[in-house]
Amino acid sequence: MVTLAYFIILILTLAVIGLVDMTVSKSNFLDSLQTLFEGRTIVIAASIVGLIVSVINDIRLSKNKMN
Amino acid sequence: MNFFKKWSSSEQTKFHQSQTTSEELVPEGEKKTGLKNHLEQNRSLLQQVFGDTSDFHIEKVYTGNREGLVCYLESMVKHSLISEQIMKPLSQSSFKQKPINKVKDLDDFRKSFFGGINFHFANYKHEAVWHILSGCAVIFIEGITKALAIEINGTESRAITEPTTQTIVRGPKDAFVEDINTNISLVRRRLKNPRLRFETYHIGKDTLTSVNIGFIEGTVNEEIIAEVRKRISRIDINAIFDSGNLEELITDKTFTPFPTIYSTERPDTVTSNLIEGKVAIFVGGSPFILLVPTVFTDFFEVSEDYYVHFFLASFLRIIRYMAFLIALLLPSFYVAIMTFHHELIPTRLFFSLAAQREGVPFPTVVEVLLMEITFEFLREAGARMPRAVGQTISIVGALVIGQAAVEAGIVSNAMIIIVAITGICNYVSPVYNFGSSSRLLRFLFIFFSALLGFYGIILIVMLLVAHLVSLRSFGIPYLAPVAPFIIEDQDDVFVRFPIWGARKRPSYLNTGSPIKSYDAKSPSPPPKRRTDS
């Protein structure tokens, strides 16, 4: 559930960000997204840690449900 | 979160019964062994339990019209009492040939010859053993399966002296000792209130330490006392030696450097807190009494605040809070300013600080950590070493580490000042536990200020505040009455109102009687009345 939410929010917000950026920088969608992602290693790493934690939380929650 | 509602004590289930805690002595799985009819059987029962220990004495005596056995532990009883209170009455009874033929004669026997002395009866082996261990002399009589235990304990204990940790200038100077009965009497003699109650527990499978909880019935909130009883009854450990052990076992289970239970050596602190509506926990063998529930602001109060003029007391309170902040933050401020934020201090000050650091080979944070850790070494050594070597440490500390290190160019002068001020400010908090929490957190602050400057410091401050705000001590929010802000409790937090102005008990304790004194008036003389005609 948590991982599902993670991906939903991730994809939808990226879409929003890309759209807004398209309007401002007048390039197409994928190009905007790509430029935005450049050089942001720290936060990308942090969000991957967030993904790992959400998977762990999901596992813990399903274990609790099974008990 | 809702605070407590008042319960009526009739509805409340009492956790504490006057149970015979000597049942702890029954080994697991065995049934209770009754005392036997014949002396030799009883003797062998007891000898099984106590083995060959040299302080266990069993003697044959004449009791009434029969033979009897007297057993006691020499190390637990007062010798003079043995002959006076045991042997004399026994010989009298045998002289008068008092008939003891049935079990119920035993009580008659006791009333005639041992009147006025504390006693117990024992029906089972473990009860008899328990009484012997508590310092009673147990008397067996041939043909009777009940034994009589007479209290004659007289163990030596330390005299009442001045407290070593929370000393004050103005006010009473007695402190608690290790013997729990003396401690209880120190409280009882100050609180001549019939509603002061004590309940006894024995905790620890191997030690069976006496633990007493004291409270004023009607004042203390019923839910708090129920919670205390529940937590103490729940303890399952083999040994308790000090109230510190007990503290760890009953504290709210939180991973926190801040103590949620107050410990004190002073009887006047305990009595004033009992009146406020707290619960005191006495542990046998420990001169430190625990007080629950505790809030953050309690750790900045000393009993002296109430004996001196309230201006001075308010001033000192504010000094204590400032000192706490300084102890926590000063080294990290220094690191942040020297590393990141040169513009935050006046230019001239910055120049002089930077000039002092000219020859120092390390970055500021290394210098700070070096000095702080050295200071910690000094402190720990000073606390642990025997008195005879005491002088050496002050010389080493002052001269070598302070002066010589500066002259050798390893640290700067300003650093020494900062470490010294921080060290002094640490001990302004009256309770030792609390000072140690700021000692530990200091390092966290230094680390983050070296990484991220003031931003790092503020991050950790917010983290700390969020953590403190979420702590609870026996159900009371730890930062009451600051957050949630209770305006009527502000009379004793940052400033102390005069004693005739502080009329209520702390409302976050939800006591049974919130108003201490109804008609407290200022002592100044009434204004002169003009007689108008």
Next chain:
Amino acid sequence: MKENISLWQFFVLTITFELGSAVVVGIGNDAKQDAWIAILLAALPGFLLIWMYSYLLSLLPGKNLFEIMEVAFGRKFAMGLTIAYSVYFFYLACYVLRDFVEMIGSAVLFNTPSGVVAVTLMLVIAYILYLGFEVVGRVAEIFSPYMFFFIFLLSIFVWISGNFEIKNLQPVLSEGFQPIMNAIFPQLLGFPIGEIPIIFTVLMAHTSNFKYSRKVGMYAFGTGTVILVWAAILQIAVLGVDIKLRSDFPLLSVARMVSFANFFERIDATIVFIMMFGIILKISVFSFIGLKGLEYVFRMPYRPFVFPMSMLIALFSLINSESFAEHIEKGFKILPPYFHMPFQIYIPLLIFFIVIWKKKRHRFRKGGNR
């Protein structure tokens, strides 16, 4: 488990929230030197919206925005709409975070990578949210007095330094009301005025005493707006209109001008740290509301979501724009008409009317069987 904050905490939280980023960033710039009038006037629709939304909440007591959406639209559609709102709130949170990261990067920590600042702040916020919403309330209670006190102090310092020139506020209304109207719709209504009513739709459901929360909320909103107006006046009077329009963080520039007694120099760094509290609270509130949305959709307590979402917010805050100028342009030109207006005003108004209509229908049905 209902997490509630007291009315006083609600009051200070709202004021601190409103001030959060708006007091440092220049707002109302379309109206140039009349920005303060624009802010003052923009408060009126704000009050109206607060009144309407709190009325909506009182119709369905105890329910927050998302549950009300279910009443209006039915579960399936409400789920989708809630997801949209959660994305919106997380986006708002990341926007404020970016504001803050830039502020720190430009005034205090010049060499630290923005990612570090963003992630560390979100870690602290994640911890606060993990502890629960009451902790947010209590933290607000503890720190907000310092914020207000420092703004007050700053005003005094500015006055002592002698930089305050009232004539910079003139000419008043030189171009009439048109620039003011341009400033209000859509920019000011989107940020910061319109944020308050929409967060009330969720926050009011979490106050300990709902009956008074409307009055308290309005007072808080009014006080916050007054402080914002005063901040705008300060900025214009001290800096002059041109500099204020061009400056990224006008309040910091104001603080930089303070210099007296040879002692108080460069206090803008101090202002940054005071503003930090407000921004942390603002991001916490937005994240909390977004998490509440997730709680509604997935029907489970929001605690497991806290950490992953916080990290995502940090990610979004940095990838949203490459430069701060881009960020400002998006925030003031694109967001208000296409995002703030729909989410803060159009959709809630729609919900408002639908719920009222449904309630009337119920009454009709009930009264019809006579």
